[in-house]
Amino acid sequence: xxxxxxxxxxxxxxxxxxxxxxxxxxxxxxxxxxxxxxxxxxxxxxxxxxxxxxxxxxxxxxxxxxxxxxxxxxxxxxxxxxxxxxxxxxxxxxxxxxxxxxxxxxxxxxxxxxxxxxxxxxxxxxxxxxxxxxxxxxxxxxxxxxxxxxxxxxxxxxxxxxxxxxxxxxxxxxxxxxxxxxxxxxxxxxxxxxxxxxxxxxxxxxxxxxxxxxxxxxxxxxxxxxxxxxxxxxxxxxxxxxxxxxxxxxxxxxxxxxxxxxxxxxxxxxxxxxxxxxxxxxxxxxxxxxxxxxxxxxxxxxxxxxxxxxxxxxxxxxxxxxxxxxxxxxxxxxxxxxxxxxxxxxxxxxxxxxxxxxxxxxxxxxxxxxxxxxxxxxxxxxxxxxxxxxxxxxxxxxxxxxxxxxxxxxxxxxxxxxxxxxxxxxxxxxxxxxxxxxxxxxxxxxxxxxxxxxxxxxxxxxxxxxxxxxxxxxxxxxxxxxxxxxxxxxxxxxxxxxxx
Amino acid sequence: xxxxxxxxxxxxxxxxxxxxxxxxxxxxxxxxxxxxxxxxxxxxxxxxxxxxxxxxxxxxxxxxxxxxxxxxxxxxxxxxxxxxxxxxxxxxxxxxxxxxxxxxxxxxxxxxxxxxxxxxxxxxxxxxxxxxxxxxxxxxxxxxxxxxxxxxxxxxxxxxxxxxxxxxxxxxxxxxxxxxxxxxxxxxxxxxxxxxxxxxxxxxxxxxxxxxxxxxxxxxxxxxxxxxxxxxxxxxxxxxxxxxxxxxxxxxxxxxxxxxxxxxxxxxx
Numbered sequence: 157x158x159x160x161x162x163x164x165x166x167x168x169x170x171x172x173x174x175x176x177x178x179x180x181x182x183x184x185x186x187x188x189x190x191x192x193x194x195x196x197x198x199x200x201x202x203x204x205x206x207x208x209x210x211x212x213x214x215x216x217x218x219x220x221x222x223x224x225x226x227x228x229x230x231x232x233x234x235x236x237x238x239x240x241x242x243x244x245x246x247x248x249x250x251x252x253x254x255x256x257x258x259x260x261x262x263x264x265x266x267x268x269x270x271x272x273x274x275x276x277x278x279x280x281x282x283x284x285x286x287x288x289x290x291x292x293x294x295x296x297x298x299x300x301x302x303x304x305x306x307x308x309x310x311x312x313x314x315x316x317x318x319x320x321x322x323x324x325x326x327x328x329x330x331x332x333x334x335x336x337x338x339x340x341x342x343x344x345x346x347x348x349x350x351x352x353x354x355x356x357x358x359x360x361x362x363x364x365x366x367x368x369x370x371x372x373x374x375x376x377x378x379x380x381x382x383x384x385x386x387x388x389x390x391x392x393x394x395x396x397x398x399x400x401x402x403x404x405x406x407x408x409x410x411x412x413x414x415x416x417x418x419x420x421x422x423x424x425x426x427x428x429x430x431x432x433x434x435x436x437x438x439x440x441x442x443x444x445x446x447x448x449x450x451x452x453x454x455x456x457x458x459x460x461x462x463x464x465x466x467x468x469x470x471x472x473x474x475x476x477x478x479x480x481x482x483x484x485x486x487x488x489x490x491x492x493x494x495x496x497x498x499x500x501x502x503x504x505x506x507x508x509x510x511x512x513x514x515x516x517x518x519x520x521x522x523x524x525x526x527x528x529x530x531x532x533x534x535x536x537x538x539x540x541x542x543x544x545x546x547x548x549x550x551x552x553x554x555x556x557x558x559x560x561x562x563x564x565x566x567x568x569x570x571x572x573x574x575x576x577x578x579x580x581x582x583x584x585x586x587x588x589x590x591x592x593x594x595x596x597x598x599x600x601x602x603x604x605x606x607x608x609x610x611x612x613x614x615x616x617x618x619x620x621x622x623x624x625x626x627x628x629x630x631x632x633x634x635x636x637x638x639x640x641x642x643x644x645x646x647x648x649x650x651x652x653x654x655x656x
Numbered sequence: 657x658x659x660x661x662x663x664x665x666x667x668x669x670x671x672x673x674x675x676x677x678x679x680x681x682x683x684x685x686x687x688x689x690x691x692x693x694x695x696x697x698x699x700x701x702x703x704x705x706x707x708x709x710x711x712x713x714x715x716x717x718x719x720x721x722x723x724x725x726x727x728x729x730x731x732x733x734x735x736x737x738x739x740x741x742x743x744x745x746x747x748x749x750x751x752x753x754x755x756x757x758x759x760x761x762x763x764x765x766x767x768x769x770x771x772x773x774x775x776x777x778x779x780x781x782x783x784x785x786x787x788x789x790x791x792x793x794x795x796x797x798x799x800x801x802x803x804x805x806x807x808x809x810x811x812x813x814x815x816x817x818x819x820x821x822x823x824x825x826x827x828x829x830x831x832x833x834x835x836x837x838x839x840x841x842x843x844x845x846x847x848x849x850x851x852x853x854x855x856x857x858x859x860x861x862x863x864x865x866x867x868x869x870x871x872x873x874x875x876x877x878x879x880x881x882x883x884x885x886x887x888x889x890x891x892x893x894x895x896x897x898x899x900x901x902x903x904x905x906x907x908x909x910x911x912x913x914x915x916x917x918x919x920x921x922x923x924x925x
Contacts, residue, residue, distance in 0.1 A: 474791030478737045478769070481789040485771055485782055493744075493772045497755035497765040509755030514769055530760045532717045532724075533751030551858070560714070566850065568859030626860040630847035631714055654714070654751055656721030656761060656863040656885060 161255075198222050202351055203409035206401070207450050208235070208245055210358075211350040215268070223271075225264055225348055232260075238278050246276060252407075264348065265340030269295035269314070288340060289315025296336045302329050314340070352411070357395070358454035359383040366405050366447025370434055373402060373444075373451060378427040380453040385423035394419030394461025398426055403450035412437065414487050417479040417515045419461045425480055426453075432488040482514040491515055503573060505534065505622075505652065528571075529624060531634040531653025538650035541635060548641040552625050555635065557651050562627040570637075575618030624655065632656070696892040697867075697881050698874050700841075702730045702793065703822040705815040707839040709829045709870070710846070713800065716750050716828070718847045718865055720796065722883075723826035724763050725890060727794030730824060735793035737767055739786050741779050742798045744772045750798050762887040776805035780814070783825060787817040794824045802835060812838035834870070842871035851884055862886065864893070 166181045178184055195216070202214045202224055211227035228241065235241035238260050249256045259270035261279040269291050270277050279287050291314050293306045305328070311317050317325070318337060326334055338344040359380050367373065377400060388394060396419055400412040414429050434442075486494045495511040502508050542556040551567040620636040632655035639647035700706075706726075708719045727738045740753055755765040773779035779797060786792050799806060806827075815838040818825045827839070834842070846866045853861035862884050869879040882893040 474734045474736050477789050477791035481786060481792070482769060484785060489771070489773060489778060489782070493774075495770040495772070497753075497758070497768065497770070499755050499759075499765065505754075505756075509765070511752070511770060528756065528760065530757040531751075531754060532720055532757045532761055534754035534757065535751045536748055558714075566858055566860045568853070568856065624860055626850055628849070630849045630864065632717065632847070632850065632860055632863065653754060653757065654717035655757075655860070656717045656865075 195222070198224075199351065200408045203411075204403060204407040205245070206352050206409065207403050207452075208241070210352070211348065213348045213351050215264075223268060225267075227348060227350075228260065242276065242278060263340055263342045264346045265297065265336060266342075268297060269340060285341065289313060289318065293317055296333075296340060298333060298336060302333060305329070352399075352401075352409075357384065357387065357393070357456075357458065358452055359387065360401075360450055360452035363447075363449050363451075366449045367451075368444040368447045370437075370442055370444075373448065374427070374431055374434055376451045377430050377453060378423070380451065381423040381426040381430075384453055384455060385421045385426070388421040388455065388458075388461075389463070392460060392462065393458045394421045395455035396420070396457040396459075397455070398429070399454045399456065400430055401450075401452040401454065402444075402448045403452070404445040405447045405449050406445045408445060410443075415457075415491070415515060417483050419459055421461060425483070429483055429487045432484050436488050486513070486515055504576070505530070505573070506536075529568075531655045533654040535652060535654075538636070538652045541649050541651045543635065543637070543649040552623055552635065552649075555625065555627075555633075555649075555651075557633070562625075562631065562633075564625045564627050566626040567623050569623030570621035571623075573620050573622060573636075622652075697883055697890045698876055699729055700726060700824075700874065702735075702824045703819050704841055705811070705818045705825050705827070705839045707827045707829055707837060707842040707871075709831070709834070709842065709844050711830070711832055713750060713830050715845070715847055716798070716830075718863075719828045719845055720753065720798075721761060721863065721885060722843070722845055722865065722867070723794070723796045723828060724758075724761065725885060726826070727796065727824065728763055729889070730793040731767065732793065735791055735823070737769055737791060738763075738793055739769050739771055739782075739795045740798075741771045741773060741782055741795065743776070743779060743800070744774055746798060746800055747772070749800065761885075776803045780805060780810055783814060784817060787814070787821045787823050787825065789823075790821065792823050794826065796826045796828065798828050800830055802831070802833060806835075806837075808836050808838060814838075815840060840872050841869065841874060844868040844870050848882060 163181070163184070168177050168181065168184075174186065198214055202212050205212045205224060205226060209226045209228045209231045213225050215223040215225055226245075228238070232238045232241045235244055242258055242260055246256050246258050257271050257276050259267045259275070259277050259279065261267035261270055262281050262284055266279055266284055266288055269288060270279055272295055273291055277287075292312060293314055294303050296314060296317075298306075306312075306317065311320070314337075318341070322334060335344065339346040361376055361380060367376070395416075397413065397415050402410040402412075404410065412430065412433055414433050416425070416429065420426065482494050491513045494514045496514045496517040497509050498512045498517065499509050500507055539557065543552045544554045545552050551569070552564050555562045555564060618638075619640070620638050622634060622636045624632065625635055626632045633651055634653035634655065635649060635651050637647050637649050639645040641647055706723075708722055710716070710719045724738065731738070742750065742752070753765075753768060753770065758765040758768060771782050773782055776799075779799075783795055783797060786795050814825060818840075844867070846868075848864040848866050850864055851861040853859040864882060864884045867881045867883055880895065882895055884891045884893055
């Protein structure tokens with residue numbers, strides 16, 4: 157809930173019943189707060205402020221909108237000192253007709269307290285205790301109930317609260333009060349989680365005249381990539397993740413992030429990755445608003461990258477080209493669209509290989525010999541087929557698949573692949589069962605974790621008999637029968653793969 | 657008289673165009689056969705746009721094998737990957753290349769990169785992008801039906817790129833319809849009954865296909881082959897094998913099944 161200055165002047169207050177307020181001011185305009193939209197707008201706002209400091213977050217515990225926190229350690233001198241910086245940040249919001257108040261203080265709690273007492277001030281470390289002592293207890297980000305209880309006890313200012321013995325306070329108000337108090341005075345460090353990934357290595361370029369076309373942005377990116385690459389090279393570093401931040405004039409930030417297959421500082425490669433990603437962006441929604449006045453390129457996931465030799469002898473094996481190609485493809489199509497096969501140590505066909513993004517694929521050798529005859533193409537979902545055999549358990553003689561009849565003249569099998577025996581008898585579980593602990597006498601038995609009522613695992617139910625079959629025209633397929641004739645489950649045939 | 661000289665000139669122009677179309681790729685080609693005899697299937701160089709037609713999707717294993725078999729021969733230490741392209745939605749219909757299956761076919765699965773595109777436009781973009789990369793040995797693209805995006809313009813474009821790059825592009829096509837295309841070679845591939853498997857007459861043996869060259873010139877006077885995959889290379893078989901296998905007198909397996917019941921051991925094999 158919030159009131160505008162006019163309402164405040166009429167004597168309305170927060171927490172009042174709407175009927176009372178209506179009685180006092182008949183012309184009252186009441187609007188419901190769209191908290192989701194507010195939150196997203198505030199988040200965009202916070203992101204945009206990262207052009208002042210890289211560490212920005214929104215505190216949402218107390219006020220209806222949230223509070224913007226900027227960590228300006230080591231930043232203020234870029235704006236001509238703390239006073240100038242505060243003035244710059246506040247005034248640029250005021251020109252947009254926002255009512256703002258802000259404060260710079262050594263702790264988050266103190267800055268919050270001072271800014272919420274509606275003064276824009278700068279508190280140095282020496283002034284901290286003195287200033288805080290004079291502020292009302294409500295400035296400590298406490299619960300409503302705690303504030304009213306403190307008021308009943310006659311503790312009005314933070315200073316009075318600070319000098320009280322702690323034990324009774326702890327007993328009566330809980331640990332949160334003491335925590336807030338200590339945080340405000342800097343006895344305990346209060347941490348903030350920045351909204352945007354903090355970037356140690358970034359380069360940016362400001363524009364006097366905002367740019368808007370994607371082509372301009374990409375050209376700028378190329379220049380920035382070269383700058384960044386030089387900087388990384390000097391420090392002997394390479395990066396795997398790159399973020400491009402586009403700060404719009406109207407307080408929104410567009411972020412483009414991408415991953416390279418491995419550490420790189422190749423400016424050309426970085427720029428081309430962004431170019432491919434941007435093509436996708438343009439198809440979806442590239443909206444520069446009223447223009448972009450700051451472009452920032454940041455590198456993350458840094459590690460040591462020794463300078464490569466471009467020497468007399470050819471050391472290029474082509475592996476690098478392939479990596480860059482998969483990078484480019486993945487940056488446009490998405491990571492999950494460029495895949496490599498990873499062989500797994502499993503005898504169950506669909507688990508013997510899995511497809512992993514080429515970006516994270518590590519070549520490995522699991523030491524499996526491939527003496528088994530396996531199809532070249534595997535259907536992700538086995539398809540049910542109708543199969544006839546002259547005798548049960550005999551070789552398949554005819555098959556209907558995708559409404560086509562096949563007369564099978566050759567077949568090999570069965571190759572019996574049963575479920576993993578080491579899971580036999582275990583109950584199928586979604587959550588790992590807690591380790592069985594014998595209940596101590598007198599202790600109530602603890603409720604076990606949620607366990608759906610699944611049947612115990614029966615290795616016979618997952619057993620398959622695979623056959624390689626060939627029809628008169630030379631089509632070769634891999635089919636299997638799940639279940640046994642005369643068993644508890646009626647056998648069903650599936651087609652699983654296609655041979656060359 | 658005038659018409660005749662005009663016709664001659666037209667013929668000469670046609671020859672020039674044919675030369676332009678064929679030469680960059682096939683000019684330096686030597687017909688080194690796989691087999692010992694000169695009649696074998698030629699070892700085709702890179703830089704060719706090849707269309708591989710089969711009649712139905714169920715032959716997908718055959719056409720993939722033919723393309724990979726050729727691509728395997730193109731792999732060198734400098735060109736060390738083969739790309740396989742497929743549309744996202746086609747995975748279930750065509751089936752995905754299967755790692756252990758690739759190994760047992762004789763192709764190292766680590767050398768295959770699978771790319772799943774959302775639509776044909778993306779797929780051709782990937783193909784072009786991959787052709788620009790000099791470390792790609794071959795590209796195999798599964799194309800179902802006759803998509804509108806694959807018109808003569810794009811195939812001409814791709815064929816020029818393949819020549820430039822020296823990478824081969826295999827378009828796996830399904831169906832009996834043929835559109836105009838600028839592919840250098842167009843194959844028609846049919847599965848054949850497999851060869852004999854040692855010690856087990858009822859089991860499928862080495863894969864065999866019949867292959868027909870419908871368009872282009874593979875550097876030999878021959879245009880039809882019966883091929884067998886040996887796990888490492890194509891082996892060309894004499895043509896009469898295909899004719900024999902085509903005859904419908906195959907004995908269904910099940911007929912002998914009753915006799916086999918007496919011998920449970922052989923049945924278990």
